[in-house]
Amino acid sequence: MYFYAEDSQGKTVDLDEAKNHANDVILRESVPADLLKLFCTLIQRSSLDLFVHINNYLRRVTSGESSFVLYFSQLVKEGIISVIGENILSPQIRLTHNDPLFGTLLSYSESIIINTRCLPEQLIEEINSDLFSHQHSGALRQVLFIPIYGPGEVAPVFWVGLANSEQNMEAAQRDEALVFESCRYCVALIKNTLRYEEMRQHHIRLKLLISAIWDCSKHIDDMGVLNNILKEKSCEIFECETCSIYLKEDRKLVSRTTEYGSPFDFHNRGLYDIVIPVGLGYTGSVAASGEIVSTTKYQITGQIDFCTALDKYSGQETRNLMAFPMPFKDIPVYGVMEVANKVEKNNFTKVDEMYAMCFGKLAGSLLYHSLHLRKTSANYENKEIINSFLLRHMKVKNRDIHDLFRVLDIPDIESYYSPTCLPSSTNENETVLVIINIFSELDIITHYGIPPIKLLRFILNVKKSHQKLPFFNWFHTFCCFQFAFMLVATHELVQKEYLLEIEVFAMLLAVLCHHMDYRGSLSCFQLTTGNVLESLYSSPGQLSRHYAIGQTFRLLNDPSCSILENVSDDQYKKILLLIDKMILATDLADHLNRMYVYEDLIGRVFNFELEEDRELLYQLIIGCIEMNDYARPWKHLREVAPRIFNEFLRQNDEPYAEGVFNFPDLTYRPKMAECHNLFLTSSVLPSFEKLCKIIPSVSSFIPIVKLNLEAWVTIRNKIKKEKTDNIMDVLLTEFEIREEPTPVAPLPDEAEESDYSEGDDQ
Template sequence: MASGTFGQLIASVFSYFRDKSWFLRWRGGEKRTDMDDELQDILLRLGGVTSWDQLREAVRDAVGITLQNTEDLVVYLSDIATGTLVSQDGLAGVVHTLPKSGLAGKCAEEQHLIVAKALDIEDPLCGLLPSASPTLPENRTVACIPVLGSDNARLVGIIAVVCDAVSSNQEKRLSLVGRHIAVCVQRLHQMATQQRLPPASTTTPTACSGSPDGGTCMGSSYDNGILQLCAELHDNDPASMQTKVVKYLERHTQSECCALWIVSSEDATEVFCQVLGNRVLEEEIRILIPLSCFNTVVTEERSITLDDISENSRTELEQKMDMKIKSLLCVPVINQARSKVVAVACCINKIGAPRFGQADEDVVRHCFRYTVPVLTSVMSLQKERQLKQETQSMLQVAKNLFTHLDDVRILLREIMMEARNLTQAERCSLFLVENDELVAKVFDGHVLDEMGEVRIPITQGIAGHVATTGKILNIKDAYSHPLFYRGVDNSTGFRTRNILCFPIKDRSTVVGIAELCNKVNGLYFTKHDEEVAAVFSIYCGISIVHSLLYKKMKDAQYRSKLANELMMYHMKGTEEDIKPLLSKESVPKPESFHPQMASFTYSPRGIPDEETIRATLSMFYDMGFVYRYRIRHSTLVNFCTLVRRGYRDPPYHNWYHAFSVGHFCFLLYKNLNQLDMLKDIEVFALFVACICHDLDHRGTNNSFQVHSQSVLAALYSSEGSVMERHHFAQAMCILNTEGCNIFENLSTEDYQTVLDLMQDIILATDLAHHLRIIKELKQMAEDGYKVEDPHCHKLLLCLLMTSCDLSDQTKNWQTTKRIAELIYKEFFTQGDLEKAMGMETPEMYDREKACIPELQINFLNHIALPVYQILSKVIPQSGLLVKAVDANKTMWLRLKRESSLRKLSSANSIDFFQIPFRSENGAAEFGKGLSEETEEELAEGEAEPGRGSKAGAVEDISERNNNNNPGRDTTTKSS
């Protein structure tokens, strides 16, 4: 029989056994087209090729039948020696490799059909496909067809052809042709590695003496059997596939039982069996290779029989397989592509003969010559499925862990349970590292109480070794390891066989140790278990650290809440203080405190301290806030009392300062008719912000807070305006205190609005903020205030807040001078602290260097006067405030001139306020009684450059407070 005819017969038999209905339909069971007949013939022809030349010719014909009007064609096929794709086609007729660039290179990279309208002139295929010019007709294309191996991952060929446009039906036919070509390539590769001899005349297998590897010359019945077996190996279930192979081996070797022992792909130190005879095992049987009869088969790649193994190995195998072994044949299953043993085929108890012979070995080798690629592919697929399942399991594990961050003990219990499930361990112990000790809070899923915690030194035992080295430890035989302590097993009766101990880290720091004991379905923990543990430990580390951090945060919150409650308790007024204020009738009219209460010339600092809260209540009522916003009188009393107690007692930034600022807001409301350009709720927010704007002031500015690394700086320095944010936070704390929320009856929208306004207004008291918006304020004054513009509203509120904060500069000279003394007392106290801490102290904070008149003149010129000048342009009625500030500046100029003439010197600048000056006589009437000569001297003094210039103290202020630590303090505090 000719080889081509035999090949066609074999292909027909293969097609018949794989799908009978398909075979009959194609062979005449249904009416077929000429194209179907031609395609079937060429597919049969592909099944019978025995050489590469025949394959190339069959490929040309198959493509020509499938596509229309093929013109030029190049076929690249996998070379067995190099693995590269080579071709003998083309005009040159020489062997060349597949180009890495152009259309062919793109097809090889993407591994799917690519159809192009034409080839680029630089494409390497241009010389091989002459008709594929850049100017192809509209209906002509260049098709690049990939041929993929049985695993759909390895490229075994590429076909490039010029043809008509490719239809979807033709794509399906090309896919079918490609699969048949791939089978042919695989068969030719196997034939090239083995010596194929003509079939024998008998049906009994006989050894081929001419085969260097002891190969077999199988008869037609065996070829039919292999074809039928290959046709049945179409499912992706490893157990089902192994069952079919085992049945084939039992039938053709006449064995009582056969088994396929798969070599573990992780570390190749053990084999496992999933199918024994016709039984799919519920649990895999695993055997260590070095200690078993399979060691010779795997390491030396040769077959063994029962005579080649020891009695101990035979006994172990009988126990594992639960059967008596009378005869045995173990044959290595080699993956030729990787040149390694991937399995061991075992035939047990020959039927009708005392032992297995060479013919039986040949049957096994012949079987796996064709089935090992499918088996390895399916095992790889199973491995991928397992990895996918483990990835999904790991994600679920992460979800389970991260939902228990609120309780570290429950979290540890979850970690132990998940660790046991992932690695199939019998027991698990978990230790946390605390103060050079390993602490077990949970054991075998049971949460221990505080007294029941187990603590061991960090240097003791296996867990201690892992904790100190930070490396995973996989112990296959616990009793032979020097660090294992048997005393626990002796006392509990538990037998520890193997241990997997791994560290749980937070970055490079070990925070815990997990110790797993006794692999359930295996001899020991594998390399795969180590990898799973390594990944799992990352999730454990993240969850444990965050859980401990969460606990610390909750503890800190509880402590903060207790401290806040304690602070609020002591801030609350006594019943004796509050009771007289609880009656509305006890709140008098503002003018009852002083006839000039609503006049800009009046200083509220003359009101006694015990009457200031009553005066604040009076202003709330007089401005209409109580009735307009439905504020309960008791709530207002509680609020004002807490605000009063919320201020500390530094020389200047105390309750009297806040009360004065709030009073000036009251003056603006009473005296400036144009204040109605703001909304009522904006004026309300402004007044409340005024009395709250310096809550809990410590007498130091923002720069000091940051450089001294205070708690406030830790909380707020990243956002800037440290003290201002603290003031607002304290105001919110008071509002959130029961019975103190004066905004409680506002609508949701108004409530949020008034809080946002308060925050913006209080933050506006920062000097850095004022300096940032000064240009916008001047521009608004030039362009005119626009009532409909929200940004103008915000700028005006900031301007009004600053004018209130600096309002002491608008009072009479004696008040202004007294305020300056308080301010510099506070400044110099901070300067003393800075010196003690080794910090650089600015001149205005240094009691030994500060020139107070010069600093004040500088401050009034560049900070205070511009504020009131802008305000007078926006609201002309406020022009008298500019005159008041200017009059006080005149007095400072007099004092500066007189102190220069008298050449005053002192080691303490604050002593300046204790020296009597002639210039202060009659200072109540600003600007009167000055001679022309004195006026000229004052003018000259003001114009003198030096420390009083803009480059002097004010520049120091702005620079110091702009350095990410803006301090509103120094706006008002150098006033």
């Protein structure tokens, strides 16, 4: 701004112009040095840093105890608060046109004081948190909102909020003057910074949309890949956890089309045949109205159910969701896409809804053309499938290439032959090397031509797929795998003609993969047997087992993990069939239902030549492997017991809320000792006793199981006697110096068994 005019003799000061702008440089309340210091700190900062510095300055010079900036999005009609005081909010507070505060600020052009009744709960909580962090004793009472205008602007660029400022007229005028003077010269900087960051995020999302179009167009002939890419891109664009796709047929939404028979969720068999009537639930309401629905579990209207049966199928809790239509040409709703669980945010924003309209049109067009192409190219695809089988024997094997690789020098596994082995003594990183060494020790790597580098990658992928659960985690899988190896190697199941080599190989793979991606869903086991503890070991309708089977097959088909690439076609089919059966056999609900069948097998002579007898035997063996913790020394079981408690109690949270299962009150911990007694007497001990009648050498585990049962009976009696409810202290003190049992010679069949179910002290 120039305050001078030029003439023939040079430049002279224009006093009139200077007088007109005299008010622009007058500071009534602010200290010039403080303002200059503030402006210097605002250079080359992000919007979050700008707000932090401005808030700190306003907290220091005004009467407000806390401050924040409420600005408006340039893309959608939405108010945003990203910083309160020095606290950067995650997620941000977003105000829509339905929010009373947003409507109030739009209708005012001057400063206004708003009490807490008109403020969002999230804003009140964040301000109170900031007040508490700065040791202010009082809670939020009111907020003074001051509008900040830019040059030539008729609407505020943003609003500055002062929390708990003094309410007298003189103090309010002083606060307004300080805010106006501090923001007058930086309003353009703040506005441009906000626009830059918003446009930058907008361009990033546009790039993701373009990338989605490009990637999907390359795989439009493959429905499975297209479906996975659409879900992956939608989760990336909307920053969410899950995505579901449904097509509209007649008056319903389906996950499998009737005409083409194509499922849209390839990861879960339980979701293959979902049918949602139009108008039912949030997803059905989108199909009926053709409009976007976005909500959270805290915004239930009472007219539409938020948590549908899909939550029970998927095993996940839906925190928030957004469902939007997928139109195609003249069809307003060709399908519906639902994204759920926004990452690090409470709900989906108006910006997400804007991109959803664009992405919905893209997905609808791609799905329509993909299904149409699938129908027209069915004959060609069948021909390709036939050719793939015919040409399989002509492809070059990778055995000659991977023979150059040698097995790594890995830890000795001599101790893993022992029934008293403690898997907890093995470092988690060493477990992968131990498993590879076990495969090598059994000559499986050489016999089936497994590339060591692919076996290593396969095991690492399986390990990574295990969830961080209290009990059903990678440690449990490693315990089962070591126990299976010990049975095979020590008791010579192949040499003594109990199982075939290929059955042993499949059993080891099944034990290794039977809990892949298991997330801890509860089972229907209690409804069948009434035993509460055994519900840990089974799942509703074997849903998780079917999912583990699918994940195992996908991993085996991955080129980087194809450990079966060098086996023959017959062996390949046989191994996959065995893995399918053996993973299903890990469900103890089915295991105990087959007890009477095992009795028939024991009643007759075991015939190694009969496949039916071998199938029953490996099902019994796998059931015992799943319960291996109770056939190990007490030191191991004592270490695992707290994890079992935590797993069981964690799984009971949802059934209590849903009212699906009628569990007794197990929050009273002394009942857990009784549960272990019941589990040992009704499941573990009978299973091992039946197994030792077929394989006599396995009877060496019976004393260990009975000693563990004796320990639990003693714990139960001690709790009853001392009337204590702290079972963990009993576990850690009562048996602190107890010596571990050692296996004894096989017990004779006519050995007298003690009645451990009565709970007598030994």
